[in-house]
Each structure stands twice: as C-alpha cells, then as structure tokens.
Amino acid sequence: MQWATLAAAATALLVEQAAAQGNMLRFACSQLVVERTDPLVNPGMKYTPHLHQIVGGDAFNVTMDPSQDIAQLSKCTSCSFVQDKSNYWTAVMFFKHKNGSYIRVPQVGNGGPQGKLINDGGLDIYYIPSGKVTAFKKGFRMLAGNAGNTDPSKVVKSRICHRCWTSSNEDKFVGGAPCDNSDTVDIPADPKCKMIRQTIIFPTCWDGKNLDSPDHQSHMAYGQGSGANGGGSCPSTHPVKVPQIMYELMWNVTNFADKNMWPTDGSKPFVYSMNIGGSAAHGDYVFGWEGDSLQKAMDNGCNLNNACPKAGLTTQQPAQYNACKKKQQAVEDVDGWLKEMPLGSKAIKA
Ligand SMILES: *[C@@H]1O[C@H](CO)[C@@H](O)[C@H](O)[C@H]1NC(C)=O
Numbered sequence: 001m002q003w004a005t006l007a008a009a010a011t012a013l014l015v016e017q018a019a020a021q022g023n024m025l026r027f028a029c030s031q032l033v034v035e036r037t038d039p040l041v042n043p044g045m046k047y048t049p050h051l052h053q054i055v056g057g058d059a060f061n062v063t064m065d066p067s068q069d070i071a072q073l074s075k076c077t078s079c080s081f082v083q084d085k086s087n088y089w090t091a092v093m094f095f096k097h098k099n100g101s102y103i104r105v106p107q108v109g110n111g112g113p114q115g116k117l118i119n120d121g122g123l124d125i126y127y128i129p130s131g132k133v134t135a136f137k138k139g140f141r142m143l144a145g146n147a148g149n150t151d152p153s154k155v156v157k158s159r160i161c162h163r164c165w166t167s168s169n170e171d172k173f174v175g176g177a178p179c180d181n182s183d184t185v186d187i188p189a190d191p192k193c194k195m196i197r198q199t200i201i202f203p204t205c206w207d208g209k210n211l212d213s214p215d216h217q218s219h220m221a222y223g224q225g226s227g228a229n230g231g232g233s234c235p236s237t238h239p240v241k242v243p244q245i246m247y248e249l250m251w252n253v254t255n256f257a258d259k260n261m262w263p264t265d266g267s268k269p270f271v272y273s274m275n276i277g278g279s280a281a282h283g284d285y286v287f288g289w290e291g292d293s294l295q296k297a298m299d300n301g302c303n304l305n306n307a308c309p310k311a312g313l314t315t316q317q318p319a320q321y322n323a324c325k326k327k328q329q330a331v332e333d334v335d336g337w338l339k340e341m342p343l344g345s346k347a348i349k350a
Pocket residue numbers: 059061062063350
C-alpha cells in the first residue's frame with residue numbers, strides 16, 4: 001500500500017474516489033497580487049473593505065465585464081495549467097502581535113499524492129467531477145462563504161473549515177478527509193500548529209441559466225451529501241451538475257508559535273483580513289478556462305496536475321507560473337509588520 005505511507009487515509013480516500021471516477025484536477029496557483037480589490041462583490045472599487053490574495057490569469061482587474069473572455073485577455077496565468085486563466089481569491093490571514101501590529105501569514109503549497117505542489121504564496125485548486133459534469137461557461141462566477149459572518153454556527157463545517165497541521169512537513173497528512181471531524185470552523189489557535197490548512201468547497205449544482213446572481217450564490221446550490229467527492233445529487237431548482245471546486249490553502253504559522261507574542265487582551269492570534277475569524281472565511285471564483293478545455297478535461301479523465309493531450313491541456317514549470325504577477329492597483333503595504341490591518345474607509349471608485 002503505497003498510499004498508506006504517502007498519505008493519510010483522508011487524501012488517499014479522496015484520491016481513490018476520484019480515481020474510481022477517472023479524474024480529478026489538483027494543481028498549484030501562485031500569488032498574482034495581494035490587494036484590496038474585488039471585481040465580483042465590489043466591481044470598480046479600489047481599496048475595498050478587506051484585503052484579498054488573488055491567483056490565476058493576469059486579466060484580473062478592478063472591473064471584470066462578464067461578456068469579455070478573460071482566457072483571451074490574459075497574457076499569462078499564475079496557475080500550472082496554461083489553459084486556466086480563471087481567477088481565484090480569498091481573504092488573507094494575519095497574525096496579530098500582542099503589541100497590536102499585524103503581519104500577513106505566508107502561504108505555501110501542500111504535499112499530497114503528486115508530492116509537493118509548488119506555489120509561490122498561493123493556493124492549490126481542485127476540480128472534482130462526480131459522474132458526467134457540465135463545465136462552467138464564459139462569464140460564470142460565484143462566491144462561497146460570507147465575509148461578514150461572525151457566528152461559527154452559521155457555517156457548514158463540511159464546506160468551509162480549518163485544520164491544525166502539527167507537522168512542519170506538509171507531505172505528512174494530518175487527520176481524515178477534508179472538512180471532517182479533524183477540522184473546525186474557527187481558525188485554530190494552538191502553538192502546536194505549524195501550519196493551518198484552510199479548505200473551501202464550492203457548491204456543485206447550477207440553475208443552468210444564470211452566470212451570476214445578485215448575491216453571487218443563489219444561482220448555485222450544494223448537492224446532497226458532503227465532502228470533497230464531487231457532490232451528490234442536485235435539487236430540481238439547480239439541476240445541472242458542475243465540477244466541484246475546492247480551494248486548499250496552507251497558512252504557514254511556524255514563525256508565530258511562540259505564545260509570548262500572542263495577544264493578551266483576549267483577541268485571537270490569527271484572523272482574516274475582515275478582522276474576523278474562520279466564520280467569515282470565503283472564496284471567490286471567476287471562470288476563465290480557454291474555450292471548452294475544462295469540459296474536455298472533465299470528459300477525458302485528465303488527472304491531477306499532469307498535461308493531458310486529449311483535452312489539449314499543457315502545463316508550465318513553477319518558474320513560469322511564478323513569474324505571472326500583477327502590480328497592485330489599490331497600492332498599499334501588505335507585507336511586513338503593519339501598525340493596522342488594511343481595512344475599509346478609503347474606498348475609491350476606479
Ligand atoms: C483595468 O481596469 C481599468 C479601469 O477600469 C482600465 O483602465 C484598464 O484598462 C484595465 N486593465 C486591463 C488590463 O484590462
């Protein structure tokens with residue numbers, strides 16, 4: 001059993017399920033830009049209410065007109081598949097020092113069945129099909145989670161969760177399948193954690209009509225069941241099964257393990273850029289695969305981060321995708337020790 005030594009039951013199970021189904025994409029995306037923009041929720045605005053870390057195609061912008069084809073507009077992508085010019089973004093995690101200063105927690109690639117995924121300050125993306133799936137269309141976008149939520153009981157833990165990673169080696173799996181009993185809704189605050197893994201699982205059922213909706217959520221629904229298995233059967237209101245997108249972020253908290261640095265006023269050491277904890281975790285997605293390459297990838301059993309000639313998928317080396325960067329449009333310091341978290345107030349319509 002090679003899996004048993006390589007990986008814990010969790011990811012082995014996930015991969016086994018996907019292997020039984022024939023395909024699952026899992027690949028690295030490096031940092032494109034970290035800035036206060038959000039073309040989905042706050043189009044046209046610079047210095048949006050909170051900071052995001054963004055990966056994917058470099059057509060990412062303060063405004064992204066859904067009628068434009070970002071696969072054509074992008075000159076490069078920070079993801080390993082050349083054909084994927086989508087944009088993926090989430091909040092940023094900060095460590096709060098007891099002296100009141102904040103510093104951005106570094107993001108690293110995860111280990112796993114392919115060995116370490118190399119990302120330069122980004123995340124790992126999954127597309128998990130369950131049976132025959134319909135790929136997203138040009139202009140499609142969606143949001144998972146709620147950036148303003150402060151109540152952990154309002155979060156479904158099997159969809160958005162956090163896990164304390166006690167191993168400094170990201171190849172050593174900790175716990176069971178993603179978003180199970182080894183996970184919490186809140187961000188763990190335990191000096192034993194070397195890394196904190198954040199998982200965001202998107203809904204898999206589409207209404208088949210709308211590329212977006214006013215809340216960026218109601219055109220989508222979660223299928224029956226739970227977990228990172230492609231999703232179960234869809235409700236009649238949202239009958240079209242799409243690939244299950246999962247974001248996997250490894251926040252490297254190794255440098256913040258010394259409890260002497262932690263806040264003494266009762267506030268949490270790790271918070272997201274809304275200045276709220278795990279209950280406000282969220283992920284944004286703007287589809288941008290070239291042509292029908294994602295549909296072909298799903299139909300042809302393309303696997304993990306391997307090139308897949310049947311679907312025309314080619315890959316680039318880390319040096320190439322790491323080089324795809326964008327300058328901040330909402331210019332401000334986001335690295336090093338910050339006297340305050342970059343938040344609210346100075347919104348400017350671009
Ligand atoms: C980004 O948006 C700004 C303002 O809407 C626009 O002037 C600029 O041309 C856009 N850049 C790209 C690369 O599309």
